[in-house]
Amino acid sequence: MPAPKSHIVVIGGTSALGLDIAKAAHAAGCQVTIAGRGAERAAGVATSIGAGVTGVHIDLEDSASIGPALREGPPIDHLVITAIMRLATTVKDFNVKEAERLVRVKLVGYVEAVSAALPRLKPTSSIVLFAGVSKSNPYPGSTMISTVNGGVVGMTKTMAVELAPIRVNCISPGLVLDSPIWKTILAKGPNPVVDAMAAKTPTKRLAMTEDVIAGVFALLDNKAINGIDLELDGGIQLV
Numbered sequence: 001m002p003a004p005k006s007h008i009v010v011i012g013g014t015s016a017l018g019l020d021i022a023k024a025a026h027a028a029g030c031q032v033t034i035a036g037r038g039a040e041r042a043a044g045v046a047t048s049i050g051a052g053v054t055g056v057h058i059d060l061e062d063s064a065s066i067g068p069a070l071r072e073g074p075p076i077d078h079l080v081i082t083a084i085m086r087l088a089t090t091v092k093d094f095n096v097k098e099a100e101r102l103v104r105v106k107l108v109g110y111v112e113a114v115s116a117a118l119p120r121l122k123p124t125s126s127i128v129l130f131a132g133v134s135k136s137n138p139y140p141g142s143t144m145i146s147t148v149n150g151g152v153v154g155m156t157k158t159m160a161v162e163l164a165p166i167r168v169n170c171i172s173p174g175l176v177l178d179s180p181i182w183k184t185i186l187a188k189g190p191n192p193v194v195d196a197m198a199a200k201t202p203t204k205r206l207a208m209t210e211d212v213i214a215g216v217f218a219l220l221d222n223k224a225i226n227g228i229d230l231e232l233d234g235g236i237q238l239v
């Protein structure tokens with residue numbers, strides 16, 4: 001659990017897993033800043049989380065929004081980046097424009113945001129980036145998602161070296177059953193992919209948002225964890 005009053009910035013904190021991380025940090029007494037696309041929307045979501053939460057506009061596809069939002073302001077103890085651009089493309093029907101946007105958000109955008117925030121990070125600060133188990137557990141159509149998530153693991157290790165003593169880690173959830181995207185899918189009825197994954201997973205249980213929050217907080221907090229990729233997949237890659 002991050003220390004009360006520590007300042008945590010969540011890029012992607014305007015919805016889904018990022019928003020739940022921001023809410024949990026606020027409940028723990030942290031000073032919270034969330035970022036997503038649209039100043040008004042980010043401010044509105046921030047207000048809905050609670051008093052003192054700040055919302056800022058960052059579009060990881062737009063350099064002009066990244067520097068101004070991150071370079072100046074109070075020191076940052078913890079930086080979390082969850083943002084992703086969702087796409088549906090396959091190798092056979094490859095959508096180059098969508099693929100480039102995803103690369104812009106998750107590979108260039110993540111590093112650009114860390115770079116912009118550097119003046120506000122302290123030697124004791126920590127960073128958590130979001131990858132995903134698709135990096136090594138692919139499914140048909142996951143080529144671009146698997147590629148960028150693998151890239152996030154790579155940048156985590158290089159940044160842990162380059163930015164030392166700042167700690168940099170990433171987290172690779174498997175399918176997060178109660179995340180909004182999967183709730184929407186499951187609202188349409190039972191899903192064979194979800195059922196098959198749950199049956200195959202050694203724990204017989206898929207990751208939940210509370211597991212992701214606990215994992216992020218452990219990475220932010222534990223001063224001995226550095227340069228790792230925390231896989232929250234119930235051990236599915238073992239079988």
Ligand SMILES: NC(=O)c1ccc[n+]([C@@H]2O[C@H](COP(=O)([O-])OP(=O)(O)OC[C@H]3O[C@@H](n4cnc5c(N)ncnc54)[C@H](OP(=O)(O)O)[C@@H]3O)[C@@H](O)[C@H]2O)c1
Pocket residue numbers: 011012013014015016017018035036037038058059060061082083084085086105130131132133172173174175176177179180181182
């Ligand atoms: N959910 C899962 O089952 C699961 C499984 C494995 C890994 N993950 C990883 O966990 C992370 C979060 O997943 P999620 O399910 O919470 O995703 P999500 O529901 O798609 O939310 C994505 C977030 O990214 C932000 N975003 C999108 N494009 C952006 C841009 N150009 N600039 C800045 N922010 C942008 C969105 O905010 P705005 O719309 O306000 O900009 C939104 O808050 C992702 O990196 C994903 O790869 C998720």
